[in-house]
Amino acid sequence: MENSELHRRFDTLLVHEGAHAPTDDVRPTVTPIYATSTFIHSSAAALDRAFDENGLVYGRYGNPTVDSFEKIVAAAEGGIGAVAFASGMAALHTAFLAAGTPRGATQPEASTIIAGQDMYGSTRTLLNQFFAAQGWSVSYCDMTDLECFAEQLRARPAIVFLEPISNPLLKITDLPRIVELARDAGARVVVDNTFATPLLLRPIEHGVDLVVHSATKYLGGHGDVVGGVVAARTHLMHNTLRSYGKLLGATLGPYEAWLLARGLKTLSLRVRRQCTSAYEVAHWLRAQPQVSKVYYPGLADHPQHELAQQLFGGLFGGIVAFDLRVATQEVAFTFMDALKLVLPGSTLGDIYSLVSYSARSSHRDVPVEERRAQGIGDGLVRLSVGIEDVADILDDLKQALAVVQ
Template identity: 40%
Template sequence: MKFNTKTIHGGQHYEKETGSVMTPIFQTSTFAQISPGKPVGDYEYARSANPTRTALENSLASLENGTRGLAFASGLAATDALMKILKPGDEVIATDNLYGGTYRMFTKVYQDFGIKFHFVDMTDLEKLESLINKKTKLVWVETPTNPLMKLADIAEISKITKKHNILLAVDNTFGTPYLQKPLDLGADIVMHSATKYLGGHSDVMAGALIVKDKELGEKLHFSQFATGGILGPMDSFLVLRGIKTLHLRMQRHCENGMKVAEYLSSHPAVKKVYYPGLENHPNHKIAKKQMIGGFGGMVSFSFNSGKMEDAISFFEKLKVFTLAESLGGVESLANHSATMTHASLTREERLEIGITDDLVRLSVGVEDIEDLLEDLKQALA
C-alpha cells in the first residue's frame, strides 16, 4: 500500500464478529476464559492487550514500516517505557534542543536513577561520536526539534550507532510518518506524542513507540505491561480515527506552514524565522533529503526588538490563532516556549540552547491561509 491508503487501511480489517467496518470501542478490562489459562479469544486482561488498542498499534506499525507498535497514555509515557529498559550506569546521548518534558524526565528523574545524559548538537557528528563509550546504550534524536526546528540527519547518525551497536531512537512527533520514516532511515525506535498530529484534533492524550526488531518490541511491551502506561480503548479509538485523515491534514499543514514562514520572513518586526522549508534554514539540505512531501506545520520566530513584551502583545492580540499549549491539531495555536513548554528549564538553560524570551512557536492549522495571514498581520501591527 502507498501511504495515503495505509492511513485508512494499514494493519486494519473489519471486526470479525459483527462485520463492523470501524474498529469498535472494546470498553472492557477483562476477557472470559473457557478453562484456566485458556481464554475464549486472543485476550486475557486489558493491561496486556485490548482489541481497540491492538488495532491502533497495528496501524502505527504500518505507517512507520515497523513490525510492532505500542500505544501509551502520552508521549512521555512512551518515552518512560523506553528509558525503563536501561540500567543504572548506562549513558544516553540526546539532542541539545529537546522538548522540555523530555529534558525534565531525563534530568530530574532518570539522572537520579544513575543514568548519565550527554546533550549535543546532533549536526556535529564528530562530537556525537566522541561521546560514545562502552556505557553508551542509546542515542535520542528529536528532529525537527521543539521549538527551534533544528534537524538531524537520521541516516548518518544511524551509521554511527550501528557501528557502535547502540540503539537509535527518534522523536518523530513534528515530522510524522507522512513526512519522514526514521525506521527506513536506520533508526531502531520511533516515538510519537500521538496527542499531536496523529490524533490531530486536540481531543486526546496518547503516545506511541514503533520498532522493526521483534525482540526489542517484546522487551518494550514487557516494560509497558509491567509498569502500566497503556492507552485506554476510547483514546485508542480517537487516535485511530485521527490517523485516517492524517495525509489530508498534513498536506494542508505543510502548505499553510510554508506560507506563514514566508510571510513572517518578510515582516519588518520579525528578526528570525525557524522553518526547515526556508532555503536560509541552516539544515534545509537535511530537510530536503529526509522530509518527503513538505516541511510540516510548525513555525517559530523571534522579534527584532528581542523584547518579551512584544511577544506578549502579539499573543494577546491574536484572534484566529489560540494561545495554548500543545500542537498538531486542525486549529492554529500559538505558544510562548519560555513560559509554557520549556518553563521547566532555567532561563540560563533556555538561552544556552537558543530559546529567547521573545520566541514565538506557531502550530499552523488547516484554516484558510488568508485568515491566518490576516491574523498575523494585525497581531504584529
C-alpha cells in the first residue's frame, strides 16, 4: 500500500501489488520483456506527449522490447529506423503499401510493381492474389537480365522488388546497378534480405528504400519464433511504415521481440559458420552421382559467382539447393525421409540443418507450369545448413543419398 493514501482491498492488492516496479536506479543487462498492453505516465500531459514522441502509450503503437529489436535491426542494416511485424509476410505487405504511397508531381505509375521472377512462393502469391486483386499491376523479370529489367522500367513502376539472393535458386542480383536504374525511373526499391542477412549485404548502403526480413529465419535463428521486420532508408518511409503498422495491426509482440533480439546477438557467429559449412557441403554435393546440379553462389561456375564475391565480401550464404538426378517428388521424399540429422522443415536459417522440397513447400501455391518455367524442377531440394559439425551433416547427406542410389 506504499505511496497510496487509499486503503486497498484484497482484490485490488492482487492486481496492483508488485506491479509498476521502479527500475530507474538499476539496469538489467538485457532489455526485459515488457508484457504490457499499455503504459502509465506521470501525468496526462506526459501521456499526451508520448503519443507523438515514442508511441509508448499502447502496445500496438510501441513497446520497449520491440523497440530494442527494431534498433538492432536498424543499426545492422544501416537504416534510419526499423518497424517490426508479426511475420515476414506482414512485413512484406506493409512494405509494399508504404513503398507505393504517392510522391507528388513526379509520381510514377501508381500501383505498378516490377518484381524479381525467382522469389519466395508466398510473396509471389501475395503480389498475384492480393495486390493484383486490389488493382495493382504486377509484372516479373529475371533480375539477372539487366536488359529485360531496363525494358520493363518503361512502365514507370512505383516499386521494384527483389530478393538479392533468390529463393530457392540462389540467383544473385547486381543490386547497385538495379537500384541505379530503378531510381532513375523514379521507382522505390524494396528488397527481401532474408537469405543474405545484413552480414552479407546491407542493401540500404546501395540506395534501397526498404529492407524486409522474415525474422523467423536467420535473425531469430533458433526456430522458436515467427516475426518480420522492415528497415527504412528515409524518415518518410520509416514514418509511413510505422503509421501503417499501427493501422493494420500486425505488430510484433514483446515475447517474440525478446527472442529475436536475443537471436540477433549471435547472428554474425552463426551465419559465418553456416556460410563456411554450406561452402563445404555445396562442393561435396557436386561430386555425388545422385545429384545432377548444385546451386550455390560460392561455386566458381555459378553464373554470378564473381558478383557474389564482390557484394558479399567472401561469404556466400548458408543455403544450398540441388537437383536430384532422378527428378521426381517420390525420390525427393525418399531422400528427405532417409535423413537422420537434417530436419525436414519448411523454414531456413536456423541453427539446425533443415531440408525442404520447394515444389511442395515454399512454392506450393505457384501453378506447376509457372514453377517449372522458373527453373524449380521436381527434383529440387533446398538445404539450409545449420551450425552442427559439418562432418555430421555430410555423413547424414551421404547415407540418405545412398538410399536413392
